[in-house]
Amino acid sequence: MTSNVVTPMASTLRRSGEDRRQEIVLTVLALAQARGVEAITTQAIAGHMGLTQGAVFRHFPNKEAIWAAVLDWLQARLAEVFTPRPEATPVTKVKCVFEAYMDLFAAYPAVPRLFFSDTLHHPYPQLHARLQKMVRGCEDILARWLDEAVEAGEARVGASPAMAAKLLLACIQGLAFQSCVLGIVADPVAAGRQLFPLYLAAIGAAKECP
Amino acid sequence: MTSNVVTPMASTLRRSGEDRRQEIVLTVLALAQARGVEAITTQAIAGHMGLTQGAVFRHFPNKEAIWAAVLDWLQARLAEVFTPRPEATPVTKVKCVFEAYMDLFAAYPAVPRLFFSDTLHHPYPQLHARLQKMVRGCEDILARWLDEAVEAGEARVGASPAMAAKLLLACIQGLAFQSCVLGIVADPVAAGRQLFPLYLAAIGAAKECP
DNA sequence: GCTATTAGTAAGTAATCAATTACAATCTTA
DNA sequence: TAAGATTGTAATTGATTACTTACTAATAGC
Numbered sequence: 001m002t003s004n005v006v007t008p009m010a011s012t013l014r015r016s017g018e019d020r021r022q023e024i025v026l027t028v029l030a031l032a033q034a035r036g037v038e039a040i041t042t043q044a045i046a047g048h049m050g051l052t053q054g055a056v057f058r059h060f061p062n063k064e065a066i067w068a069a070v071l072d073w074l075q076a077r078l079a080e081v082f083t084p085r086p087e088a089t090p091v092t093k094v095k096c097v098f099e100a101y102m103d104l105f106a107a108y109p110a111v112p113r114l115f116f117s118d119t120l121h122h123p124y125p126q127l128h129a130r131l132q133k134m135v136r137g138c139e140d141i142l143a144r145w146l147d148e149a150v151e152a153g154e155a156r157v158g159a160s161p162a163m164a165a166k167l168l169l170a171c172i173q174g175l176a177f178q179s180c181v182l183g184i185v186a187d188p189v190a191a192g193r194q195l196f197p198l199y200l201a202a203i204g205a206a207k208e209c210p
Numbered sequence: 211m212t213s214n215v216v217t218p219m220a221s222t223l224r225r226s227g228e229d230r231r232q233e234i235v236l237t238v239l240a241l242a243q244a245r246g247v248e249a250i251t252t253q254a255i256a257g258h259m260g261l262t263q264g265a266v267f268r269h270f271p272n273k274e275a276i277w278a279a280v281l282d283w284l285q286a287r288l289a290e291v292f293t294p295r296p297e298a299t300p301v302t303k304v305k306c307v308f309e310a311y312m313d314l315f316a317a318y319p320a321v322p323r324l325f326f327s328d329t330l331h332h333p334y335p336q337l338h339a340r341l342q343k344m345v346r347g348c349e350d351i352l353a354r355w356l357d358e359a360v361e362a363g364e365a366r367v368g369a370s371p372a373m374a375a376k377l378l379l380a381c382i383q384g385l386a387f388q389s390c391v392l393g394i395v396a397d398p399v400a401a402g403r404q405l406f407p408l409y410l411a412a413i414g415a416a417k418e419c420p
Numbered sequence: 421g422c423t424a425t426t427a428g429t430a431a432g433t434a435a436t437c438a439a440t441t442a443c444a445a446t447c448t449t450a
Numbered sequence: 451t452a453a454g455a456t457t458g459t460a461a462t463t464g465a466t467t468a469c470t471t472a473c474t475a476a477t478a479g480c
Contacts, residue, residue, distance in 0.1 A: 014426090014427055014428065014475085014476055014477080015427080016426090016427090016477095017426075017427075020427080032328075035332065036328040036329075036331065036332025036333060037328040037332075038248060038328050038329055038332070038333070039332065039333075041466080041467070041468080042467085042468065042469085043466085043467080043468095051427095051428075051429090052428075052429055052430070053468090053469090054428080054429070054430080054431090054469085054470080054471095055427070055428055055429075057468085057469065057470080058426080058427055058428070059427085061469095062468075062469075063468065063469090113328060116326035116327070116328075116387060116391065117326070117327060117328050118246040118247040118248050118323060118326075118327050118329075118391070119246075119248055119328075121246065121391060121392075122245065122246025122247075122248070122249065123246060123248065123249075128393075131392065132392055132393065132394055135388070135392060135394060136394060157408075158407055158408060158411055158417075159404055159405070159407060159408055160404075163404050163405060163408065164408060166388070166395075166401070166405065167381060167405050167408050167409075169384060169388075170380070170381045170383075170384025170385050170387075170388060170405070171377060171380045171381055171384055172384065173380075173383065173384035173387050173388070174379060174380025174381055174382065174383035174384040174387075175380050177326060177380075177383050177384075177387070178345070178376070178379075178380060178383070181326065181328070181331060182331075182341065182342055182345060183338075183342065184342055184345060184346060185376075191376070194369055194370075194373050195369070195373060195376065195377050195380070197368055197369060198367075198368060198369055198373065198374060198377050198412045198413070199377075199412065201368055201411060201412045201413075201414065202408045202409065202411045202412035203408070203411075204411065207368075224445085224446060224447075224456090224457055224458065225457080226447095226456090226457085227456075227457075230457080251436080251437065251438080252437080252438060252439085253436080253437080253438090261457095261458075261459090262458075262459055262460070263438090263439095264439085264440080264441090264458085264459070264460080264461090265457075265458055265459075266438095267438085267439065267440080268456080268457055268458070269457090271439095272438075272439075273438065273439090421480100422479105422480090423478100423479090423480090424477100424478090424479085424480105425476105425477080425478080425479095426475100426476080426477070426478090427474100427475085427476075427477090428473105428474080428475075428476085429472105429473080429474075429475095430471100430472090430473085430474105431470100431471085431472090431473105432469105432470080432471080432472105433468100433469080433470070433471090434467100434468100434469095434470105435466100435467075435468090435469105436465105436466085436467070436468105437464100437465080437466070437467085438463100438464100438465090438466105439462105439463080439464095439465105440461100440462080440463070440464105441460100441461085441462075441463090442459100442460090442461090442462105443458105443459085443460090443461105444457100444458080444459075444460105445456100445457085445458075445459095446455105446456080446457075446458085447454105447455085447456070447457085448453100448454085448455075448456090449452100449453090449454090449455100450451100450452095450453090450454100
């Protein structure tokens with residue numbers, strides 16, 4: 001007789017590690033939106049994927065590594081946001097980035113939730129530093145474009161371009177909070193369309209922007 | 211002989227319930243800043259106050275009640291923020307509110323942390339609704355003043371006053387995030403002083419503002 | 421086709437959480 | 451001053467947490 005201890009792996013689909021890691025990241029995004037960042041436990045992740053809790057640790061050594069993978073994903077999305085058409089004028093680039101942000105928030109409402117959550121900041125100094133670096137990098141790119149816009153006569157910023165960049169990012173973050181965390185802005189894309197002209201006025205740019 | 215089971219209440223200062231409730235709220239603010247919102251446990255609160263964990267539940271029936279008390283405190287601070295001099299012009303009122311926000315963030319960096327944390331939103335629908343209501347209320351007041359500003363010829367908002375109000379609150383929230391959560395803005399008051407002129411340009415107001 | 425690696429389970433770990441209980445000391449007040 | 455309400459302790463509860471271990475089945479490479 002064979003050892004009839006149990007009959008595991010009944011109908012479970014076995015997948016590659018790379019697949020599972022991606023799936024875990026997407027599951028984290030889904031859970032952040034559905035149940036909140038604090039409710040993202042390894043058990044919740046495993047349950048959402050139809051696996052047992054221990055399986056999660058086959059693919060990540062600990063929870064911090066999961067968060068790091070989520071940050072990898074987030075960084076890739078942010079890189080996409082900051083890839084406007086190269087032939088665009090500086091102000092148009094800025095506008096495209098703003099719109100891409102709103103599209104990102106509409107597509108993945110979990111992103112601001114993760115960004116704002118203390119979980120990604122206080123308990124993990126390295127992740128906190130990475131998030132700092134990411135935002136600083138975005139600010140720098142925007143500041144460069146705004147500088148070019150002033151030089152090209154496309155805008156006439158009263159303050160420094162760096163401050164104009166900080167203002168735009170602050171607006172974006174505020175909108176992200178209002179739409180994705182607080183839920184008082186139904187459609188970030190529509191809200192952005194109404195708000196961006198005000199920013200153009202702030203930097204003394206024309207309203208058109210093709 | 212007396213029963214020498216233990217000798218409790220050795221040197222502990224016994225205080226009134228109202229005192230303790232206030233102390234707990236302030237302790238929550240301190241812990242939110244020092245260790246992060248997620249690290250605010252009843253044990254941490256009690257330890258910070260020099261009490262045992264059970265003592266916390268003498269003053270609040272459960273943790274949600276603690277959060278609710280924190281929201282009460284926050285609501286009172288917000289009411290102070292929205293109390294400018296009545297003789298001020300509309301735009302000056304808006305400016306005063308902006309500056310009061312920055313002062314609040316400088317004095318209590320834990321406030322944005324709490325506001326942004328999922329803890330106050332997802333697990334407690336009632337607290338979430340309260341936060342929504344508070345922000346909406348702030349937005350409404352700002353929108354009214356901006357409307358008055360336009361009528362008085364103090365500003366010429368391109369979009370609706372409601373949108374101009376939403377823009378200002380978004381900026382405030384973004385700055386709160388950058389300074390108190392992300393930590394890339396050292397002095398929110400100084401940053402605000404540099405950014406507010408850009409907002410004045412956005413709503414077509416003069417730069418002076420006494 | 422055999423073997424090593426990988427992806428899974430099941431069960432268990434110690435730690436920590438919010439909340440409860442039984443009891444004691446300290447106020448309040450009648 | 452006696453009685454009742456209040457503020458505290460100490461110990462414990464059951465649930466949940468991230469993470470580990472021992473074992474098993476599927477896959478990939480030679």
